[in-house]
Amino acid sequence: MKITVLKKSRSHGLRKYNFSETQVISILVMVLASPFLAAFLTYQYTKAPKEQPLSTVAIESMRAQLDKQMQELTATKAQSQLQLDALTLKFGRLQAELTRINAFGQRVATLAKVNKNEFDFSQPPGIGGPEQILDGESQLPTSNLFQDLDDFAAQLNDRAYQLEVLEAVLLNKEIKAEKRISGRPIKKGWASSFYGTRADPFNGKPSWHGGMDFAGKQGAEVISTGAGVVTWAAKRSNYGQFIEISHGDGITTRYAHNSEILVSVGDVVSKGQVIAKMGSEGRSTGPHVHYEILKNGKTLNPAKYVNRR
Numbered sequence: 001m002k003i004t005v006l007k008k009s010r011s012h013g014l015r016k017y018n019f020s021e022t023q024v025i026s027i028l029v030m031v032l033a034s035p036f037l038a039a040f041l042t043y044q045y046t047k048a049p050k051e052q053p054l055s056t057v058a059i060e061s062m063r064a065q066l067d068k069q070m071q072e073l074t075a076t077k078a079q080s081q082l083q084l085d086a087l088t089l090k091f092g093r094l095q096a097e098l099t100r101i102n103a104f105g106q107r108v109a110t111l112a113k114v115n116k117n118e119f120d121f122s123q124p125p126g127i128g129g130p131e132q133i134l135d136g137e138s139q140l141p142t143s144n145l146f147q148d149l150d151d152f153a154a155q156l157n158d159r160a161y162q163l164e165v166l167e168a169v170l171l172n173k174e175i176k177a178e179k180r181i182s183g184r185p186i187k188k189g190w191a192s193s194f195y196g197t198r199a200d201p202f203n204g205k206p207s208w209h210g211g212m213d214f215a216g217k218q219g220a221e222v223i224s225t226g227a228g229v230v231t232w233a234a235k236r237s238n239y240g241q242f243i244e245i246s247h248g249d250g251i252t253t254r255y256a257h258n259s260e261i262l263v264s265v266g267d268v269v270s271k272g273q274v275i276a277k278m279g280s281e282g283r284s285t286g287p288h289v290h291y292e293i294l295k296n297g298k299t300l301n302p303a304k305y306v307n308r309r
Contacts (some may be wrong), residue, residue: 094152178227178271179247182308185225185255185291186278189216192288195301201285210299211254211292212306218287220278222255225291225305230267230275239290240282243275250297256290257281 184191193213200207224245231252232244239256243263246252259279269275280287293300 091149091152175227179249179251180271180308181226181247181251181253181293181305183225183272184214184306185222185253185289186214186216187221187223189214189220189278189288191215191306195299195303202283211290212302213288213290215286215288216278218279219259220287221274222258222276222278222289224255224269224271224273224275225253226251227271228253228269230263230265230269233261233263233265233267235281238283240284241276241279242282245269245275250295252294254290254292254294256292257284257288259287 191212192215193209195209195212197206198209199205222243226245226247228245228247230243231246232242234242236242236256239254241256241258241261243255243258243261244252245255255276257279258276258281260277261275262277263269263275276289278287278289284290291302293302293305
C-alpha cells in the first residue's frame with residue numbers, strides 16, 4: 001500500500017510525495033512516542049538533584065559527630081565538676097590547717113617573747129605590684145576559686161617565712177640558754193665550801209679557794225652546768241680526775257676530784273648532762289666536786305651562777 005501526499009508550492013506548483021506503508025507506520029510511531037520521550041528526558045534531568053545521596057550521607061555523618069562531641073563534652077563537664085568539688089574540699093581543709101598554723105605561730109611568738117609587729121600571724125601578708133594587661137587591652141578572666149588559691153599560696157609563703165625566722169630566733173635563744181651557766185654541778189648534795197679565802201682543810205692556814213665545793217655520796221652524779229665542748233678529761237695534779245668544758249666567749253667550767261670520768265676531749269655536752277661520778281681523787285678530804293668558773297682564764301665566784309634561774 002502506498003500513500004500519496006500533495007503539497008502546493010509557489011515555485012513549482014503541486015508537488016507529490018509517495019510514502020510506503022512502512023514509512024507511514026514509522027512516522028506515526030515517532031509522533032506518538034515523542035511525548036513519552038520528552039517526559040523521560042525531563043525525569044532523567046531532574047532526578048539526580050532531588051535525591052542527592054552523597055550530601056545526605058555527609059549531613060548524617062556530621063550530625064553523628066556532633067552528637068558524639070556533645071556526649072564527650074557532657075562527660076568532661078561532669079568530671080570537671082567532680083574535680084572542682086574535690087579541689088574546693090581540699091582548699092577548705094588547707095584553710096583550716098592554716099588557721100591552726102596561725103594560732104600555733106602566734107602562741108610560739110608569745111612564749112618566745114618576740115616583737116609582735118615582726119611576727120603577727122593574725123594579719124594577712126602584704127602583697128601587690130603594678131598590673132600588666134595581657135594581649136593589648138584584653139585579659140583572661142580569673143575565677144574566684146583561682147584567686148582564692150593565689151591568695152592562699154601567698155599566705156602559706158608568708159607563714160613559712162615567719163616560722164623559719166621564728167625557728168632561727170628560738171634556736172638562737174635555745175643555744176644561748178644552753179650555753180648560759182647556771183645551777184649546781186650536782187643532782188644531790190650540798191655546798192660544803194665557798195669561793196674566796198678560807199682555812200686550808202689540811203694545815204688550817206688561810207688559803208685562797210678559787211671555786212665552790214659540793215659534797216655528797218661517793219659515785220653521785222656530776223653534771224655540766226652549761227652546753228659546751230670538753231677540753232680536758234684526765235688527771236691533773238691536785239685536781240685528781242679532772243674535767244674542763246669550754247662554753248664560748250672565754251667562759252670555761254671545771255669539775256675536779258671525780259671517781260670516774262664519763263666524757264672525752266672533744267665531746268659536745270648539753271646542759272645538765274652527766275659527765276662524771278663524784279669521788280675524792282687528788283687533794284681531797286672526802287667525796288665532793290670542786291667546781292670552778294673562769295672568764296678568760298680568771299676565776300669567778302660560782303655563787304652568782306649557781307643561784308641563777
